[in-house]
Amino acid sequence: MDFDWMKIPYAFLTVFIVVNYGFLMTALIQKIGARAGRRYGIPIWQNYIDMIKNYSLRSSITHGVMFYLGPVFRLSGGVGLLLFVPTIYGSYMFSNFSFAGDLILALYFVFFGTLGMALGAGESGHPHAAIGVSRGLSQVSMAELPFAMAVFSVALQYQTLSVTDIVAAQQGGMLHWTLFTNPIAVTAAMLSFLGSMMRPPFDVVIAPQEIPIGPPTEYHSSYLAVMQTNRAIFPVAKIVIYMNLFFGGATGWPELFLKVFLLYLFSAFVGVCFPRFRVEQSVRWFLVWAVPLGILSIMVV
Amino acid sequence: MKPELMKRMVKGPDGLEFEVEPLRDYYCEAPPTVMPAAYGKIVEDLFNWARSESIWILGFGTGCGAIEMRPLMTPRFDAYRYGVQWRPTPRQANLFIISGYLSTKTLKRAIRAYEQMQNPKYVIGLGSCTINGGMYWDSYNTIKRLDDYLPVDLYIAGCMPRPEALLAGFMDLKKLIRAGNGEGANQYAENFAWYKENQKRVIHDWDMPDYNW
Amino acid sequence: MAMKELYARLKALFPLGELTEQRKDLAFVTVPAEHLRATILHLRDKEGFTHLVLLTAVDWLEEGRFQLTYLLNNRQRACDIGLRVMIPRDAATMEGIHDIWPTAATYQRELREMFGIDFPGSPRIEEDFILEGWNDIPPYRRDFDTLKYAQENYSERPGRVTHDPETHMRLQLYPGSKP
16 A cells, blocks of 8 residues: 655644644634623733643653553544544645545544543542543533434435545535535534533533533643643544534635634634533433434434 | 541452551652753743743632632733633642631641642742731731741732732732742752741641652 | 510529620520520520520639520520520530530530530530641630740741830830830
């Protein structure tokens, strides 16, 4: 099998662009949330400063091998998610490692990081981490269910498991987007999107005011810096998948930046308006509202 | 000392009896070491700039001064513009604000939280009770001089200082860190025996390891 | 008026001391220690004083006694009555009322730690309440010198000056005396 070595520097370039965009965009979204609360919020480049500060801490405490591997799994989940789907449709440079079955791989990688993090947080031995892990996994597994059903529905609709083909089928104008040809699946997927973005009303796991911090309780200095880097990459990668599946993909970087920002803004809008759900309330919410829509979308297509 | 912290024989689930001594088994017994700056001047200046622009405060309000930290999170004073964030866990925090009087009971918990923070870490003493005992100068329960027990970088005087005074204190702390003088953790490690002796003199029921890693 | 009538009714049943009316709705009366429980139960069940406001102690060092004050409140009539109980100061002990009001257990823990008054049978009375590892006499007693304890145990920052007028005049008039 011949391997295209030229893709490796292009993959680095994609990750570099996405990391910078993720840092700046998450800070911008936090500033927008702060403006909704009538204050100015953090500076735009604060994520860079936080990352440099966390790497520059001189000491760190380790709890074992799995504790060290937790953030590594999470970051590899984020980077893998980004590289295995075509970022820019039609571009040789930026379609990375996408291949014929990458839709199923994308579903796997979305959950992979959370699992690795759960194992690492469990080994830290802190009781708050264990509580956060059990809450987080139960919430995320219920939030992923409508997304998986929407993905099956879209795959059935387009008769393919390759994200590139799905994006190709959506070209040719806005009305060809899956948003308009299969709206039920898109609604189910967007409801699940709210759940997995870890923003209010579904942020009981990670909010600092809850069981202090949850899974990342014992993580500090370099471990935390790796996790914060993943916080920038993973949402962008997940939104790139959503964009490719439901909103027509992107044929150039400006279009990608705009669509990713608008989708992230959708979850931020919901986030600033609503208070938090408890875990069982959010599980019930997904079971009542999102899962029936997912089942309906599979039956209707 | 609580019974679960004492040395005793424990029967495991498979019937095997073994001896356990929690304060020695579950903690590292080494004293803290001095960790100097590991890189050259330019890199260390960059690191000090990053540390000064991104100060994470431990969300532990030890005394009445905690009420002056809350307005900083609100839109009127908005400390987030300065890069200051509150973190709930000492593992992720850089700055410990001792806000107000410190009773010996809280001092034990404050030492435990301070020792779990990572090098480099800073301490601010807020209010006159940390300077010379303040209003509680003749109390049997509060300490009178904070820097006998923890290495303090900055004092903010007042009873209580207003939030603007705290913001001015943060600006002074930033200047201090950027000049390379925020080495409280190394000072603690160098004079560890002296600090520990002072702490043990006022805390009579010591049931922690000597250094809480 | 209502307090005087209440006092008359109570005096018929229990041996009480004088009634001290502090306000129209607040009065204090001294009760012997062995009749306290019966008085409290009568006040709670028959007179409507169902709320225990506080249980505190006063140290009468010169007479060698502790005074325990039980403050009860009648919510319907919005009046308070305080029952004073005098107990000897050495080996001070009193029966607890934690089975009548469970919150009294906390007050009793505080009194045991701060004054040294024992309430046998009260839940968690042996545990440290506020002072952990305390190694001196109970600190609320009047023969405990808190300033001396603080000066001996905690180091002070030098440079404290006083602007107290009495000290200033004393140093002016008698230059050799201690500041």
